[in-house]
Amino acid sequence: MSIRWTDYPASGFYDELINQRGNARQPAKRLANYLARLGSDELQQRRQLADATVQDMGVSFTVYTDEGNIDRAWPFDIIPRIIPAKEWNQIAAGLKQRLQALNMFINDLYHEQAIIKDGVIPAYLIEKSKNFRPECIGVKPAFGVWAHICGSDLVRDKDGQMYVLEDNLRVPSGVSYMLENRAITKRVLPEVFSRENVLPVDDYPSRLFDTLAALSPRKVKQPEIVVLTPGIYNSAYFEHAFLAQQMGAELVEGSDLLVGEDDCVYMRTIKGRERVDVIYRRIDDMFIDPEVFNKDSMLGVPGLMRAWKKGNVALANAPGAGVADDKVVYAYVPQIIEYYLGEKPLIPNVETYLCDNADQRAYVLDNLDKLVVKPANESGGYGMLVGPHSTKKDQEKFAKLIKANPRNYIAQPTLSLSTAPTLVDGGVMEPRHLDLRPFILQSRDLYVTTGGLTRVAMVKGSLVVNSSQGGGSKDTWIVDTEAK
Known part of the structure; x- marks a missing residue:
């Protein structure tokens, strides 16, 4: 059975491949035509091949449950996400800017604390930080870099604008799945991959090695x-x-x-x-x-x-780098960039409400049914309240948590996360929400992966993409549409 993109329900959100008129976006035209020609039956067979490949390669992750740890095969969707290289170059520049400023911020906190003395960051924010390490004060790591490997999560809203949702500066994970996703996609969609000018990602291990080697004492x-x-x-x-x-x-x-x-x-x-x-x-x-x-x-x-x-000995990431891996500090990153670099952020933050601010806390408590509430230092999608999908009981629980420890919570509007076609049972294409985690390296040089790990909410309508919460992933193609 052939695929008709005009039947694909792309309305209501920004879809990465198909516009609201049912036409493929320019960088995705060749892929969309190829998928339509294959048809749903053939795509189902390719999906089964991908699942078998995941098993053969042993690509897995562990989910922690009350019953014990469960090893699961990596959930993978065979339909790639496409981003044009011209847009990606701007995103990569913004990610480099961000990590450079964050490393300057961390280094400052463990030395002069000029940003606090100048009143840009309130002192109590660091004094009450779960991840500020007094044991690291005065240490001078190579190049003044503390976070050598960063995974920043990006989301696209309904207006098509890309935002940084959070920065992961402690022990960010997921890059191996980005590399394995590419290997699997090459195997299951070889015809279209060979015709597209997809920029490579497989140089990451050598880039990581060079980043680490440069730190050697x-x-x-x-x-x-x-x-x-x-x-x-x-x-x-x-x-x-x-x-x-x-x-x-x-x-x-x-x-x-x-x-x-x-x-x-x-x-x-x-x-x-x-x-x-x-x-x-x-x-x-x-x-x-x-x-x-x-x-x-x-x-x-x-x-x-x-x-x-x-x-x-060099440690990557350095102890104490997690002081900037804090969702409250995240709210100040635009000011951090401007303070250290004298530049405006190239990628905006999502609007963020700080619950330790009385006025902002009052707004959050009055709008828990509309907002996403996050604890300052959790990861993996744990400890969150997604307001529109929550119950009154959930909201009452979070109201108590916020009042008991306002410093530990932030809130953000519920974004209309972009979607992409995802193959579901029966060979049907349905939109699923997604985000993107590129990886940025810094020691002597700065490097950004060509794309990153696209994580997909495999449950219809869900906004939670973390694998620990039932999410999956797909390959991310940065396509140079201007190459000859």
Whole structure:
């Protein structure tokens, strides 16, 4: 059965591929025509091939439940999302601007705190920050960079404008799925992929390696880089193993490392100890060194903070970077960019209400049924209230939470997130809401992935795209429509 895009329900939201008249947007014309020719039966077969490929490749993630941890195959939709390269170049510039300013902000907080003294950021915001680490005051990481790997979540509203929804600066995950999505799409839609001028993403592991290698305190030709994982039961363990393998780095747990009497970090190997130069850590601050943070942690390395402070090992991301991974700090990012760079933000924030402001809190409490309320430091879609989809009981619960700890909550309008055609049961194309997580790297240089991880709310009408909450993903094509 053929596909008629004029029957596709694109009205009411900005659709990434199909406009409201049922015509494909310019960069997506070739893809839309190809999908229409394939028809729903063939697309169903391609979908089954994709599912089998996910199983064969072992692409999985872990969901934490009350009954225990469940490993699930990665939910994947075969219909790519398309963004023109001309638009992407502007987005990439905005993401570089943002991370550069945020790193200057973090560095300032652990040194002069000029932005507080100048009255741009209120002092109490940092004093009450869950992720400000007094232990990091005075430390000078290479290039003044604390957040070396950032995943900023982008959303497009009904007006077609792209917004930054939040920044993830602690241990952002998802980039391995971006790379695997591309590999799967090449396998299931080879004909159209070969004809489109899709910009590549597969240089990310080498870019990540170069970013990390530049941090090495020893100027050696081949610095020893390791990926520090909490272990096989972590939800992102697939990614930890994938990136280590792709970079040619060692995947280690805390017990594989030790800090010597010289305050250098060593890896235990069958050949003896080997000096470690850079640790790409996928463990939260509070668990990386039991001598400094959580004394009961079995995941970290005793003495690691001491080695880092003495400049004998580089940590990416640096401890303390999470102070900027705070949804209250997010509200100040436009001012942060202007303060440090003297520039206007190239990508706007979503309008944000701070619940510790009495007037804004009153507005939020009066409009809980219309707003999205988020705690300052949760991730994965946990702890949120999506007002239009909530019950009176939910709203009453959040009203109490906000009143008890207003500093910990922000609220935002419920955006009309853009949609894209998604293949559902029966070979039918239906719009599903989505977001986009590009990854930005910074050490000596700045780099932005060509596109990112498009996450899709697989449930009809849902705005929650996180895989932990039932979301899936699709490949993101940055298409150069002007190339010869």
